[in-house]
Amino acid sequence: MNEDRLQVVLIGAGIMSATLGVLLKQLMPDARISLFECLDKAAAESSDALNNSGTGHAAYCELNYTPLQDGQVDITNAQYIAERFEVSKQLWAFLKEAGAISYQDPFINAVPHMSFVWGDENTDFLRKRYEAMCKAPIFQDMQYSADPAVIRQWAPLIMEGRDNTSVLAATKMDAGTDVDFGAITRDMVRYLEHSEDVEVQLAHRVVDLVKQKNGRWRILVDDVDKKTQKEIDADYVFIGAGGGSLPLLQKTAIDEAKGYGGFPISGQFLMCSNPGIVQRHLAKVYGKAEVGAPPMSVPHLDTRIIGGQRILFFGPYAGFTTRFLKNGSFLDLPLSIGMNNIRPMLAAGMRNRDLTAYLIKQVMLSSEQRFKSLQDYYPDAKPEDWTLTVAGQRVQVIQRDKGGGGVLKFGTEIVTSADGSVAALLGASPGASTSVSIALDVLTHMFPEKITSQSWQQTLKKMIPSYGESLIDNDDLCLATRARTHAILGLS
Numbered sequence: 001m002n003e004d005r006l007q008v009v010l011i012g013a014g015i016m017s018a019t020l021g022v023l024l025k026q027l028m029p030d031a032r033i034s035l036f037e038c039l040d041k042a043a044a045e046s047s048d049a050l051n052n053s054g055t056g057h058a059a060y061c062e063l064n065y066t067p068l069q070d071g072q073v074d075i076t077n078a079q080y081i082a083e084r085f086e087v088s089k090q091l092w093a094f095l096k097e098a099g100a101i102s103y104q105d106p107f108i109n110a111v112p113h114m115s116f117v118w119g120d121e122n123t124d125f126l127r128k129r130y131e132a133m134c135k136a137p138i139f140q141d142m143q144y145s146a147d148p149a150v151i152r153q154w155a156p157l158i159m160e161g162r163d164n165t166s167v168l169a170a171t172k173m174d175a176g177t178d179v180d181f182g183a184i185t186r187d188m189v190r191y192l193e194h195s196e197d198v199e200v201q202l203a204h205r206v207v208d209l210v211k212q213k214n215g216r217w218r219i220l221v222d223d224v225d226k227k228t229q230k231e232i233d234a235d236y237v238f239i240g241a242g243g244g245s246l247p248l249l250q251k252t253a254i255d256e257a258k259g260y261g262g263f264p265i266s267g268q269f270l271m272c273s274n275p276g277i278v279q280r281h282l283a284k285v286y287g288k289a290e291v292g293a294p295p296m297s298v299p300h301l302d303t304r305i306i307g308g309q310r311i312l313f314f315g316p317y318a319g320f321t322t323r324f325l326k327n328g329s330f331l332d333l334p335l336s337i338g339m340n341n342i343r344p345m346l347a348a349g350m351r352n353r354d355l356t357a358y359l360i361k362q363v364m365l366s367s368e369q370r371f372k373s374l375q376d377y378y379p380d381a382k383p384e385d386w387t388l389t390v391a392g393q394r395v396q397v398i399q400r401d402k403g404g405g406g407v408l409k410f411g412t413e414i415v416t417s418a419d420g421s422v423a424a425l426l427g428a429s430p431g432a433s434t435s436v437s438i439a440l441d442v443l444t445h446m447f448p449e450k451i452t453s454q455s456w457q458q459t460l461k462k463m464i465p466s467y468g469e470s471l472i473d474n475d476d477l478c479l480a481t482r483a484r485t486h487a488i489l490g491l492s
């Protein structure tokens with residue numbers, strides 16, 4: 001093996017590292033890539049199907065992506081997210097066409113996305129949102145109805161047993177999808193494992209990263225089973241450790257990491273696998289979030305398709321824990337607090353009293369109260385058909401602001417060293433759906449010159465035909481791209 005070639009280390013076998021690894025393998029076939037995962041299985045944290053909602057977030061149904069401003073619905077962020085999801089589907093279509101991933105049980109399935117609200121204020125908002133969105137080609141084919149009979153046709157469960165006097169409205173996008181992010185991640189990790197010069201080491205925990213005088217990173221890795229430790233030197237390191245990214249970023253001691261903190265939020269879903277119920281609902285029905293709720297706590301009644309089996313999910317219910325990962329330690333939060341982030345963290349806590357109040361309310365929910373919120377969406381739901389399941393962990397990012405205080409960020413943050421040799425991904429939303437665009441952003445931070453080179457541009461275009469072009473401004477390209485990827489992925 002030629003030792004002069006670039007060595008890249010990826011930390012974590014979730015969707016983010018897997019996606020970055022796949023892109024890197026195409027862009028730099030000669031580079032050596034080592035991927036370390038502390039668990040004995042890839043995608044066993046947030047990326048696993050039962051740990052997230054599996055919504056292909058394209059902003060069709062998530063009302064929090066379209067805020068009401070001065071009486072107008074702003075769809076800018078929704079278009080941005082929808083475009084990024086189109087990018088993800090293009091890479092997945094490329095991998096499928098190339099035979100790089102198995103597609104026996106499709107990891108992505110067509111499941112209509114619906115928004116569903118009640119009450120005058122909310123129905124008025126939904127109508128305005130629909131009027132603003134249906135003009136944009138990326139949301140073409142969105143349907144709106146305030147007619148209970150039509151909504152019943154779209155999603156019978158949400159109408160059964162409902163009081164006929166309420167004012168209701170819904171929108172529906174047939175282009176919506178359910179995605180088993182765990183399956184596509186494991187497929188990509190398997191592809192990497194079989195690629196030349198890539199080593200995937202499960203049950204290997206990265207415990208430290210030290211920048212050496214020669215500019216390379218020395219990474220200390222514990223072999224979890226053998227209880228031994230080894231070192232590996234790398235030119236580039238990507239910290240895609242999900243909730244575990246913040247502690248590792250802090251270990252790099254780069255200036256850019258200072259002032260970052262994390263606030264963990266756990267989640268739970270109610271799950272139903274009774275075929276008599278499951279077969280009567282084929283939609284992801286998103287409602288209106290409670291005041292203070294973080295973006296991923298919007299209630300929704302979802303069809304999930306996991307390993308070819310259909311089930312229903314409702315939730316998520318938020319909770320509080322001090323763990324950063326489902327398999328993490330209760331010491332994660334206390335150990336992440338230090339002199340450089342205590343002030344921003346306290347300031348963010350003071351500023352987000354609505355979130356604190358929301359979390360306290362969620363943690364205090366009795367099982368009856370929890371069930372009652374399901375009945376807001378499925379009035380005839382019976383407790384015996386539903387079981388509670390624990391979802392993945394989210395670590396909301398807290399960032400120091402200019403005044404030395406702190407802001408709570410709900411999106412995804414890429415923190416990169418000035419020389420681009422290390423990058424870490426913090427945060428959770430909109431998450432796995434936009435993983436391909438996030439990985440492209442990471443590449444831009446780490447390899448700013450290479451990404452503009454002709455060879456990289458050509459390779460990127462091969463994988464993502466719309467790369468470099470706007471799907472928001474170019475109507476024909478947007479519709480042609482969606483038609484092509486949906487045909488390849490069987491999403492018609």
Ligand SMILES: Cc1cc2nc3c(=O)[nH]c(=O)nc-3n(C[C@H](O)[C@H](O)[C@H](O)COP(=O)(O)OP(=O)(O)OC[C@H]3O[C@@H](n4cnc5c(N)ncnc54)[C@H](O)[C@@H]3O)c2cc1C
Pocket residue numbers: 011012013014015016017036037038039042043044045046047048051052053054055056057181204205206207240241242243244245248267296316325391392393394425427428429430431432433434
């Ligand atoms: C309740 C919930 C609902 C969600 N719903 C959606 C949704 O509907 N749609 C959507 O697009 N996104 C959703 N998300 C977000 C999405 O799941 C995440 O954004 C995405 O899975 C993050 O992927 P990741 O690779 O960064 O992290 P992960 O999948 O968590 O992977 C990180 C990996 O790093 C490993 N690791 C950690 N520390 C170390 C270490 N020191 N050494 C080695 N390995 C380490 C972990 O074991 C893990 O396997 C949801 C998340 C949650 C929690």
